[in-house]
Amino acid sequence: MRLEQLTILGATGSIGLSTLDVVRRHPDRYQVFALSAASQWQKLAELCIEFQPKYAVIADPQFLPLLERALSSYATEVLAGVEGLQCVAAHKDVDAVMAAIVGAAGLLPTLAAAEAGKKVLLANKEALVMAGHLFMQAVHDNGAVLLPIDSEHNAIFQCLPANYVDASTAGVSKILLTASGGPFRTLALDAFAEVTPEQACAHPNWRMGRKISVDSASMMNKGLELIEACWLFDLTPADVNVVIHPQSVIHSMVQYVDGSVLAQLGNPDMRTPIAHALAWPERITSGVAPLDIIATARLDFEAPDLARFPCLRLAFEAAGNGCASTVLNAANEVAVDAFLAGKLSFDRIAELNEQVMHQLVDTTPNSLDQVLRIDREARLIAHQWLDHGRLRGDLSHTAAKR
Numbered sequence: 001m002r003l004e005q006l007t008i009l010g011a012t013g014s015i016g017l018s019t020l021d022v023v024r025r026h027p028d029r030y031q032v033f034a035l036s037a038a039s040q041w042q043k044l045a046e047l048c049i050e051f052q053p054k055y056a057v058i059a060d061p062q063f064l065p066l067l068e069r070a071l072s073s074y075a076t077e078v079l080a081g082v083e084g085l086q087c088v089a090a091h092k093d094v095d096a097v098m099a100a101i102v103g104a105a106g107l108l109p110t111l112a113a114a115e116a117g118k119k120v121l122l123a124n125k126e127a128l129v130m131a132g133h134l135f136m137q138a139v140h141d142n143g144a145v146l147l148p149i150d151s152e153h154n155a156i157f158q159c160l161p162a163n164y165v166d167a168s169t170a171g172v173s174k175i176l177l178t179a180s181g182g183p184f185r186t187l188a189l190d191a192f193a194e195v196t197p198e199q200a201c202a203h204p205n206w207r208m209g210r211k212i213s214v215d216s217a218s219m220m221n222k223g224l225e226l227i228e229a230c231w232l233f234d235l236t237p238a239d240v241n242v243v244i245h246p247q248s249v250i251h252s253m254v255q256y257v258d259g260s261v262l263a264q265l266g267n268p269d270m271r272t273p274i275a276h277a278l279a280w281p282e283r284i285t286s287g288v289a290p291l292d293i294i295a296t297a298r299l300d301f302e303a304p305d306l307a308r309f310p311c312l313r314l315a316f317e318a319a320g321n322g323c324a325s326t327v328l329n330a331a332n333e334v335a336v337d338a339f340l341a342g343k344l345s346f347d348r349i350a351e352l353n354e355q356v357m358h359q360l361v362d363t364t365p366n367s368l369d370q371v372l373r374i375d376r377e378a379r380l381i382a383h384q385w386l387d388h389g390r391l392r393g394d395l396s397h398t399a400a401k402r
């Protein structure tokens with residue numbers, strides 16, 4: 001059997017390392033072609049020494065000399081910058097690309113993989129939120145195969161028929177997108193202003209990177225996932241119900257017109273959706289223990305409280321509006337960075353997101369340049385808001401008019 005050549009973008013992160021853990025179990029199926037990181041060059045060098053990829057890419061070029069030196073006695077070739085990421089995502093010898101860079105930084109390399117017609121294993125939900133229309137167009141135009149890694153979307157994918165095109169043809173009446181509710185599901189509302197980054201990153205069920213952990217705590221993660229689901233499965237926000245399920249054992253459900261509800265269950269461990277997508281349509285072992293349904297004992301469900309989680313309300317508002325989604329994603333990245341840096345209280349993440357989203361109203365972007373311009377302008381307005389505690393009329397006015 002020919003070894004499948006795999007590029008892992010974001011190899012040093014939570015999804016990247018889980019992917020390598022699955023790959024390590026299947027040396028007869030997968031060969032690592034390229035690995036990338038942003039700045040963690042030592043961790044990247046260690047992974048390269050173990051997996052011997054053809055390329056290592058460090059996104060921040062200031063670390064290039066250090067990585068080159070660390071790998072000088074190995075055959076791995078070292079690249080840097082976004083051009084390096086795009087090169088290993090689109091390389092003719094690559095079969096599949098794990099898109100596991102966090103945030104908007106993942107867009108260009110993930111888009112390069114789609115444009116090169118690769119099998120794209122998509123964890124980087126922000127790429128779809130900021131440029132869903134362009135991304136899906138690139139997938140269709142270039143014959144790429146798009147497989148969702150996000151646990152909920154992977155679950156939905158598994159519960160849909162293999163020949164799925166759209167909800168009504170498939171007899172789907174609702175998508176039930178499950179959410180854990182995060183670490184603050186039952187926290188007193190007046191305590192939200194005081195929560196620390198450590199508390200926000202202590203997810204009850206999943207060990208993840210810091211940005212997605214904060215998003216889970218604000219439920220912006222579920223909002224981003226709503227928009228992600230709309231693009232992946234050609235849905236409108238009205239087709240999706242968010243359901244709080246604190247145990248994270250059911251990873252999402254599909255309700256059909258005949259009353260059937262199909263669910264995908266499993267222990268909360270990302271190696272399951274990663275193994276599923278890597279081997280699809282086959283199945284391989286992932287290292288995840290079988291679900292002990294007796295020990296699980298109970299599965300609870302409740303409706304989300306949009307007053308407690310205003311970020312989720314904002315995402316329902318933005319879904320289906322290309323500009324608002326791009327703006328919301330950018331504002332949220334600025335807000336989460338500021339929260340993690342101790343410059344913004346947790347309860348003001350939603351406030352910043354709402355201010356920027358309502359301030360920057362533009363036409364739906366239909367080119368990559370427009371997406372990148374809206375993303376830049378939204379970040380500028382968000383930084384202004386952080387610096388001055390409010391939006392200054394001059395710049396936001398200019399941005400809104402353009």
Ligand SMILES: NC(=O)C1=CN([C@@H]2O[C@H](COP(=O)(O)OP(=O)(O)OC[C@H]3O[C@@H](n4cnc5c(N)ncnc54)[C@H](OP(=O)(O)O)[C@@H]3O)[C@@H](O)[C@H]2O)C=CC1
Nearest residue numbers: 010012013014015037038039040059101105123124208209
């Ligand atoms: N973790 C999880 O369980 C899940 C994650 N996802 C999604 O997967 C993506 C990755 O999440 P996660 O693994 O948790 O994140 P992490 O923060 O753990 O890892 C992010 C990875 O991206 C790299 N990176 C960060 N910034 C840049 C940049 N500017 N340019 C290039 N590379 C960069 C990091 O490199 P370095 O280490 O050098 O900083 C690291 O390899 C996110 O979009 C998230 O929403 C979806 C579902 C579940």
Ligand SMILES: CC(=O)[C@@H](O)[C@H](O)COP(=O)(O)O
Nearest residue numbers: 150151179180181182216221
């Ligand atoms: C593992 C995964 O897919 C995360 O996106 C997870 O869903 C986060 O949990 P929340 O449901 O708390 O957002």
Ligand SMILES: [Mn+2]
Nearest residue numbers: 150151152225
């Ligand atoms: Mn998820």
